[in-house]
Amino acid sequence: MDTLAKQEPVVGQRPIGRLELFLGFAEMGLFGFGGVATIARHVIVEKRRWMSEHDYAAILGVGQILPGGNIINMTVMLGDRFQGLAGSAIALGGLMLMPIAILLGLTTIYEVYSSNPDVKAATIGAGAAAAGLVIGMGLKMGYNLSLSWLHIAFAVTIFIAAAVLRVPFVLSIVILAPLCIAATWWSTRK
Amino acid sequence: MSDDALVLKLAMTFGALSLVSVGGAPAMMPEIHRITVEATGWLTNAEFARDFAISQTAPGPNFMMISLVGWRVAGFAGLVAATLAAVVPSSILAIIVGRLYTRFSLMAWFPLVKSALPPLVLGLIVASGVVTARAAVSGVLGFGIVMASASFVALSRRNPLFAIAGGAAAGILAGRLGLI
Numbered sequence: 001m002d003t004l005a006k007q008e009p010v011v012g013q014r015p016i017g018r019l020e021l022f023l024g025f026a027e028m029g030l031f032g033f034g035g036v037a038t039i040a041r042h043v044i045v046e047k048r049r050w051m052s053e054h055d056y057a058a059i060l061g062v063g064q065i066l067p068g069g070n071i072i073n074m075t076v077m078l079g080d081r082f083q084g085l086a087g088s089a090i091a092l093g094g095l096m097l098m099p100i101a102i103l104l105g106l107t108t109i110y111e112v113y114s115s116n117p118d119v120k121a122a123t124i125g126a127g128a129a130a131a132g133l134v135i136g137m138g139l140k141m142g143y144n145l146s147l148s149w150l151h152i153a154f155a156v157t158i159f160i161a162a163a164v165l166r167v168p169f170v171l172s173i174v175i176l177a178p179l180c181i182a183a184t185w186w187s188t189r190k
Numbered sequence: 191m192s193d194d195a196l197v198l199k200l201a202m203t204f205g206a207l208s209l210v211s212v213g214g215a216p217a218m219m220p221e222i223h224r225i226t227v228e229a230t231g232w233l234t235n236a237e238f239a240r241d242f243a244i245s246q247t248a249p250g251p252n253f254m255m256i257s258l259v260g261w262r263v264a265g266f267a268g269l270v271a272a273t274l275a276a277v278v279p280s281s282i283l284a285i286i287v288g289r290l291y292t293r294f295s296l297m298a299w300f301p302l303v304k305s306a307l308p309p310l311v312l313g314l315i316v317a318s319g320v321v322t323a324r325a326a327v328s329g330v331l332g333f334g335i336v337m338a339s340a341s342f343v344a345l346s347r348r349n350p351l352f353a354i355a356g357g358a359a360a361g362i363l364a365g366r367l368g369l370i
Contacts, residue, residue, distance in 0.1 A: 029250045033351055036251050062291050065303050068280025069214035069253050076281040077288030088285055092277065099250020100257055100273070106244050107258065118362050121370055125335055125361020127239035127326035129354045130246040132339025134216060135319030140344045142312050151309035158310050162220040163317035166228070169221035170210050176310055177212065184306040 016050055016082040018090050024048050025075060025094030036071045036095070050078070071095075150187055154180045196264040197271045199230075204256055205275035209283065213311030215253030219318030222255065223325060232263050239326035247354055253277075331364050 016024075024043055032039045044050050051059075063073030072092070079091030113119045147155065158176050161167040203225060211218050219242070226232045233241065241262065245255040253276055260272025323336045338360075339353040364370045 031249060032251070033249045033349065059288070059291070061304060062287060063284065065212075065300075065307055066280065066284050066287060067209050067211045068277070068284060069211075069251055071251050072214070072253070072277055072281060073284035076284050077291070080285045080288055085285070088281065092281065095251060096254075096273070096277075099248055099254060100269070103245060103248040103250070103254055103258060104261065104269075106248055107241075107261070110240075110244060117365055121361040121365025122358040123240050123243060123361070124326065124332070124370060125357040125359070125364070126247070126354050127243040127357075128323065128332045128335035128361075129339040129357025130243045131239070131319050131323035131326050132336040132341075132357070133246065133319075133343050133350050133353055134219070134322060135316055135336065136340035136343030137216070137350075138312055138316035138319060139340065141308075141315065143344075145308055145312065147309055147312075151306075155309040155313035155316075158313035159317045159320075162314055163320045166220070166224055168224065169207065169218065173210050173212055173310070177307065180310055181303055181306040185302055188302075 018083055018087065020048070021079060021082055021087055022090050022094040024050070025079075025091045026098060029095040029097075029099045032099075040071060040074070044078070050082075148187070150183055151180075154183070193264055193267065197267045200260050200263060200268050201271040201275040203275075204260075204272050205279055208276050208279040211276075211280065212307060213314050215251070215255065216318055217311050217314035218253075219255070220314065220321045222259065223321050226259055227325070232259065235325040237262070239322065242322050242326070243354070247351070329370070331360075331369055335360055 028036050028040045028043050041056065045053050045056050059077055060070060060074050063070040063077065066073050072095075075091045075095050076088040079087035079089070081087075083090065110119070110123070114123075142155065145151075154176065158172055161172040161176070162169070207218065207221065223238055227235055227238050241258045242255055245258050246252070248254065254273075256276045257269050257273040260268035260270070262268075264271070319340070323332075327333060327336060335357045339357055342348070342353045342356075343350055361370065
């Protein structure tokens with residue numbers, strides 16, 4: 001194709017068809033237990049070699065600062081890059097269709113057996129563990145980020161707003177995000 | 191409320207959230223709890239905790255809790271409405287930014303925003319865990335499972351599903367012993 005021939009040859013980049021796009025993202029959705037981030041990097045960079053590590057990190061970084069899940073954002077940006085708007089829809093469909101079907105299957109199975117006391121007890125235990133996972137993930141993230149005192153103060157403030165005071169999310173993010181950006185700028189200015 | 195009105199309310203609620211959901215689904219859990227349990231009464235605390243556990247067990251992106259809430263509130267139409275509302279607005283923004291991203295990433299404010307947002311996301315994620323834990327457990331045993339599971343993730347690199355399986359096993363054991 002003309003348009004493809006005109007593109008600069010970039011390492012780790014070749015035309016990605018719609019079927020491959022769908023199958024690749026379906027693979028990430030289906031095997032992405034406990035979040036998709038780990039498997040997504042593996043499939044995109046190592047297994048299918050759609051893009052280089054550097055390009056992938058850049059696109060994930062942009063996805064992270066935008067609203068919405070960073071994996072969802074990365075998925076639509078990648079789909080758009082390879083196959084335009086249709087590619088975004090195809091990639092997103094690939095990522096989500098099977099997991100949603102599995103989720104509904106699990107819910108239905110659960111409802112059939114929900115009167116069983118063992119299932120009830122297991123659900124309470126699993127719910128507690130799932131909550132603990134999120135706390136642990138947050139703490140690990142905080143450790144890995146090695147935050148400044150300023151940033152720790154912002155993390156604690158939004159934690160109190162969300163978990164203790166139950167301030168609506170929109171309000172706390174609209175107030176705290178600009179403040180945190182301004183304070184970060186002020187503390188790092190030269 | 192009629193089903194149509196419910197579907198519309200789901201779409202508007204999650205659609206509005208989509209454009210401000212910095213940090214994605216894990217950071218949004220306190221807000222989803224506030225909306226579904228406190229503001230609308232769509233779910234009880236126990237149902238919220240159960241749905242959160244089920245959605246963590248399934249593979250796929252972790253915002254699917256929102257799909258499940260849609261399903262609980264208004265069936266299949268609710269599932270489709272909640273899912274699309276949560277995904278489409280932020281995706282449109284992502285596509286626009288994606289097309290401009292080489293320009294964006296060279297701008298001076300980009301690294302600034304990139305370093306200023308993680309602390310907020312982090313605070314929201316820990317808040318998610320605490321809010322969900324409060325919905326899920328009561329008593330010393332539940333607290334113990336939360337702490338054990340948090341330590342497991344914080345200190346090891348193993349698959350988090352082990353912690354959920356361990357929590358379920360501890361729950362069954364406690365149930366058999368008459369502790370819960």
